[in-house]
Amino acid sequence: GQQLNQSPQSMFIQEGEDVSMNCTSSSIFNTWLWYKQDPGEGPVLLIALYKAGELTSNGRLTAQFGITRKDSFLNISASIPSDVGIYFCAGLFGGGSQGNLIFGKGTKLSVKP
Amino acid sequence: KAGVTQTPRYLIKTRGQQVTLSCSPISGHRSVSWYQQTPGQGLQFLFEYFSETQRNKGNFPGRFSGRQFSNSRSEMNVSTLELGDSALYLCASSAQETQYFGPGTRLLVL
Numbered sequence: 001g002q003q004l005n006q007s008p009q010s011m012f013i014q015e016g017e018d019v020s021m022n023c024t025s026s027s028i029f030n031t032w033l034w035y036k037q038d039p040g041e042g043p044v045l046l047i048a049l050y051k052a053g054e055l056t057s058n059g060r061l062t063a064q065f066g067i068t069r070k071d072s073f074l075n076i077s078a079s080i081p082s083d084v085g086i087y088f089c090a091g092l093f094g095g096g097s098q099g100n101l102i103f104g105k106g107t108k109l110s111v112k113p
Numbered sequence: 114k115a116g117v118t119q120t121p122r123y124l125i126k127t128r129g130q131q132v133t134l135s136c137s138p139i140s141g142h143r144s145v146s147w148y149q150q151t152p153g154q155g156l157q158f159l160f161e162y163f164s165e166t167q168r169n170k171g172n173f174p175g176r177f178s179g180r181q182f183s184n185s186r187s188e189m190n191v192s193t194l195e196l197g198d199s200a201l202y203l204c205a206s207s208a209q210e211t212q213y214f215g216p217g218t219r220l221l222v223l
Contacts, residue, residue, distance in 0.1 A: 101158070
């Protein structure tokens with residue numbers, strides 16, 4: 001079945017540094033979603049991408065939908081302590097049913113002040 | 114608009130018991146999906162309901178069931194609880210292709 005490979009699994013960075021994480025798959029997706037999850041809370045949607053090649057920003061966050069539709073990346077610029085959390089990518093394949101939404105295993109981000 | 118709400122937030126049960134979790138989607142959203150999240154397995158899809166009908170189902174045993182009401186609110190039931198059912202259960206609602214998650218219900222089975 002479809003699988004998403006999200007990397008890196010974890011990152012330890014200094015405050016102010018830029019962060020980059022990505023998701024790849026052998027399958028083609030129609031939509032890419034990036035979420036952030038804080039401990040004990042549900043994932044919060046950061047960015048949604050709907051078209052191949054699309055580049056979208058949300059404040060210090062930028063995400064791109066790969067041209068091949070098999071990958072996506074998320075960049076965080078000038079990280080701050082509140083960026084700490086787990087970031088998930090999710091890819092939607094096929095159409096309609098949310099059962100076709102596949103999640104990566106997450107990237108755990110730690111920021112040292 | 115109010116976000117997705119889930120009740121209760123925390124629950125402790127013992128093996129063999131059953132549990133019902135509730136989810137109220139964002140107003141106007143007709144699709145509700147349920148996920149189980151554990152440290153080892155990550156986010157795993159349980160099922161999706163749309164207009165009171167189960168539209169898709171993940172690979173979970175029949176002990177896991179759900180339903181959706183005419184106001185789009187959804188409930189998830191787990192019968193004969195096992196220790197391995199301890200997890201964060203997340204509900205997500207969507208109008209089109211984007212899912213919005215609730216805060217989750219943390220279930221601990223002792």
